[in-house]
Amino acid sequence: MTNEEDVFTFQDTGHPDHLMSGLQELRKECRFSDVIICVGATEFPCHRVVLASASSYFKAMFSGELRESLATKIVIHSVSEDIMELLLEFSYTGKVGITFKNVEALLEAANLFQFGTVREACSRYLQQRIDASNVLGFHEFAEAHNCTELSELAKEFVIDNFLEVFQTSGEFLQVTQERLVEYISDVNLQIDKEEQVYESVMQWVRADVDNRYGILHKVLEHVRLPFINPRYLVAKVETEPLILSSPACMELVQEARRYHVFDYDRADNPNIRMKPRPCFDISEAMVVVGGCSGGDTKLAKVDCYDPKNNAWHTLSDLPEYNREGYRIVALGNDIYVTGTTDETITSDGCATTWKYSTQSDRWMTMAPMLKSYKCRATVVLHGQIYLLGGTDINGPVADVERYDPFSNSWEEVQSMIKAMNDFTVAACRGKLYVNGRSQGSEKILFQCFDPSTDTWNFIDNSVMPEWSQVPQSITLNGLIYYLRDDSKEVDAYDPIANQWVEVAPMKAMHSSGSVCVIDGKIFVSGGFGELAESNLIECYDPTYDKWAYSGSLPEPRCYHWCVSILKKVEHKDEEE
Structure with missing residues (x-):
C-alpha cells in the first residue's frame, strides 16, 4: 500500500540555465517583450520581469508610480549603446565581458543602474591592474562611484609606494589639495626620508603656483x-622663494629649527610634526636610570622600555651611580645626569655632568656644574638645562644655574626668591614653576621664573591643593600634573588660566617612583606601593582622563x- 505522504522531490539542476537561455532566446527573437529600452538610436526589446530581477x-x-512603470518605451541618456547591451546581456545570461577599454564606463553604468555584482567585478578587474x-x-x-574596496586598495598602493607614484604618475600634479594632504598625512605613509614628502609638495605647488601658493602653508x-x-x-x-615669502611657512620652518636646537618640548606642545613617521622605525621609549632595589641596594643599570611592544633592553650602566641626589633630564635625544659625587659638600667643589649619547650608547663627561649642592632639581626649558636650589652645609640655597649644550658651559642666572629644601619644578609654556616648602615652614610656596625677563615672582597659592609631601611634577599638553607621593591622588595646574584641574587618581601608589611623558601619555613607574616596593607601570591618557596598567x-x-627619548625600534626577529 502506497504512503500518501511519501513525496519524491525532483530538482532539475540545469533548469536555471535552461530558463536563462530561453529568456535570452526570446529577447533575441523580440518575442513576448513588454518594454523597449531606448539608448541613442538603438532600441532594446526586453522583459520587465527580467530587468526587475537583475537590477533594483x-x-x-x-513597480513604482513613475510614468515609466506603464510606458512601453523608456529612453535612457546616461549610457552608451555598447554598455547598455553589456548590462542587458548580463541580465539574461549572468555573464559580461570586461576589458580595459570598457571597464570604467561599465562600472559607472553598473553603479548607476544598480547592478551590484557587475560593479564589484569591474572593481576587482581594476584592482588587479593597479600600478604607479x-x-x-x-x-x-x-x-566617485562608491567602490569602497577599490578606493581602499588604491589609497593603500599610494601610501605604500608614494615615491614611485610621485615620480611616475602624470596625474600626481593634478590631484586636489585635499587628496594630497590625505596621502602625506597618512600615518602609514612609506618613504625613505621626509625630504621626499617636502619635494613632492613643492613640485605640486609649482605646477600651478598662481592658484596653489596661497594654500602652500596648509599643505606644508x-x-x-x-x-x-x-x-x-x-x-x-x-x-x-615660495617659503621665504610666506610668513605662515616660515613659522613652520622656525618650528623645525627650534626642534633641531632642542628648543621644543614635545610633551608641553604636542604636535604631529614632532612625531617620527612609523616607517622610520623610531618611537618614543622610556629610559629608567639607577635607583634602588631590595632596600638600599643602589643600581647602576639603565633599562629602556618600548611601551608599544612591552619590551625591555639594557643600555650602558650609569657611571658614579653612588653619587648622592643626582637628577636626570633628556635634552634633545641625549640624557644628562647632574648632582653631587659624594656626601661631602665643599664651598668651591664641582660635580661632574654626565651625558648619555643615544647614538653611541656611551656615557661621557661634560662641563662640571658650578656648585656642588645636594638635592638640586633639574628641568629643561628652551633647549637648556636649569639646575635649581639644593642644600649646602648651611641649609637650602636659592641658586640657579643654566647649561648650554652647544657651548658645553654652565652659567649662573637669577636666583629663586625663596630657598627651598623640599620642592618640585616643571617647565610649562615657556616658564619654570617651582612648588615647595622653605626650611622650617609647612606652607607651600609657588614661584615662577620667566626667562624672557630673567625674573621670578610668587603665584597666589590660596586655592592650591593641600599636600603633606611635595609631589612629583610633569608637564603635558600645557598642564602641570602633580602626582602625590603619599597617595594615589593627582592634581593638575593650568598656568595660563591659573586654575587647578580635577584629574582621575592613579590605580596604585608610587611613592619615590618616577614619571615621564611618552607619546602624549603620562607613565609612572615603580616606587613604594602600599605594602612594598613596586615594579608596576601605569599610564594616564588625558583624552579619556583614565589610568591603566602598562607593563612592569x-x-x-x-x-x-x-x-x-626617541629610539630605533628593536624588532624581535632582529634580537633573535
Missing part, C-alpha cells in the same frame, strides 16, 4: 619638517629616574 534600479522603476602610473586616477574614479603643515636633515633644511627649505619594570625599583 529597474525594479523600482517598474594609473593608481591616482583609479582612486578618484573609485571614490602636514610635512614633518623637524625630521628633515638640518643641512637640507638650511640649504633647500629656508632658501626656497624588570624588578621592583624606587628612587630611580626616567625620561623619554
